[in-house]
Amino acid sequence: MTHDIAVIDRLASRSYLLHRVHDDTGNHTVMDLHEGSWEDIERQVDERDMTAQRQLAQAKSETKRLVAERVQRREKTRRAAAASMRVPDRHDHDASKRKKLAKGGLDAGVSRNVARLEGRIAAARQAQEGFVTETKRRGGVVNFTVEPSKRHELMHLEPGTISFENGAYSGDTDDREAAYGAKMEGEHIRIGENGGKSAMLAIPGISVGPRDRILVTGPNGSGKTTLVNALMNTLDPDIPRLVIEQNADDPQHLLDQLAQLDGTDRQEALGYFVAQNGNVHAVLEGGELSPGECRKLMLALGLVQKPQILILDEPTNHLDLSSKRALAAMLYAYPGALVLVTHDELMIEAMR
Template sequence: MWDRRISRKPSPCDISCKREWKIDRKDHSALDRHKWIEKQTDTASGAAYRQMNKRLERAQRTLDSLTVAAKRYDGDIWIDIRPSNRKELLHLTEGIIIFGSGRMTSSNDAARTPTQSILHADGHQWKVAHNPGMSGEKPRMPGVAIPKLSIGQQDHIGLTGANGLGKTTVMNALLDSMPEDLPHLIVQQQTGEAALSQTMRRLAALQGKERSQVLAAFAQLNADPDKLLSNEAPSPGELRKLMLCLGILDRPQLIVMDEPTNYLDLESKVALARCLADYPGALVVASHDEWFLDQVVR
């Protein structure tokens, strides 16, 4: 029988707590139940402990791999990337790029035909502006007049200008001149559900060193890798950071980014500028952010 000091019927949990409950030594049935419960508790506790220990070991291995990657890629996420052996990667002749079609006309047309926009190339700073033209001219051609344009293996080009004047037209024409076998990465301004799904699938498929490298690079861009590890959907700004970090695995020799500072706070913008400034290959960035372009253009 239970000791009379017990004022309520104990639960199985209570039975296992020797300091709280006492069993009459003559009550063999209660003693047997107590031993059985202790055995089951120990078995369950052992299984739970082993399961928890395995989780901790997996987490530690992940942490160790991230630590190694962070040390290796700290300050230089481009460590495995080399510039192209080609001296010139992109090239456009002088002429007019027609809006919409991207069709190029000759330099003779550019000289005698007024256009709606004109591109001024001052070194590596390019600006698309409204073409003031002259009074009394015939209707303007819907396009942007450009000088001869060339992008070398390590050139960092900044392209700016008001919306609707032809930045995207110029970018598309440049990309049309790109060699098919050139390793490259293009990060668009707008990213939809398809881009999100494709990017997250690629991240999920990564293993070992590559996964660690991407997460370490993501952290250097002022982003939280834990958010990715928890399968939380990234924001638009985080998604484009992740696209850049995943693109590093392909060792691109040309990176093209359209308005990369959209959706970024100041700290993230500074981190991205520092990262792109160190990129050893060719870079083309279209942006309204003059401070950002000053940091990455060379």
């Protein structure tokens, strides 16, 4: 049982994927069998969801068309009925005869047409409700209210070393020879295995601009958090930032924070929450939040404060695969600077 796509790609020949769906009886968890790599599974899931959404849209469109036709027919019937009520000249015997015939034909025709049309509308609605679609939890495109910083650079470290004992940074180049190193590849900082258990981490020069996406990866215990903390020491206190560490906050504290927001900010926070595939019903009903839902709410509440830089330590902890994909899409669209500590392959690929 795993959320790790690297494990799926390396070990699995068949995968059972649990996901939430919606049908005419409500929301349910279902299990589908897939074969192949995670890339194959993603393609199959996307094709399935697109087909279901397309069919659902067509059924909704047909229902809407039939309802509009019903309105037109009722109006036409009303006009015809009004015309039949007009009193003809008592000397015009032909007109009186036509009125009687029209009245009888109108009553019979209306009954037949209404019955047929109502049956078609009922059938269209039944077809619409019969479609099984992914539960509507992802919010699609995120409309951020965040403006990137106007500064040329937000954080900066010259080449040097960082002590594991106290996190202190040193620019002494002599110390670098005694330390194992981190390498900078574009916006990706890779930290190697500390095989010799060195007390220091050698780092290259690191600069974080107002729109940069910095990935920090490496084995557990290699110094990723130590490096990020040293970077944060160079961040001007006046720059709005959001820092989320690995441990989730208390669920009730998060719900209380949400309740204290005004209406506009609360709607904005819920929008960010839904964009991460969050279960908004659990939040609005004050239900018990899982660690994954807590992490989503922490990020959503923080984004309302309009931070110009996000610093996230293993943000995919406790998230299922669908939520990881939603988070990756949202972070990719975030307009400010991002420093992301992760070992999750899906997140790494999404940020490139």
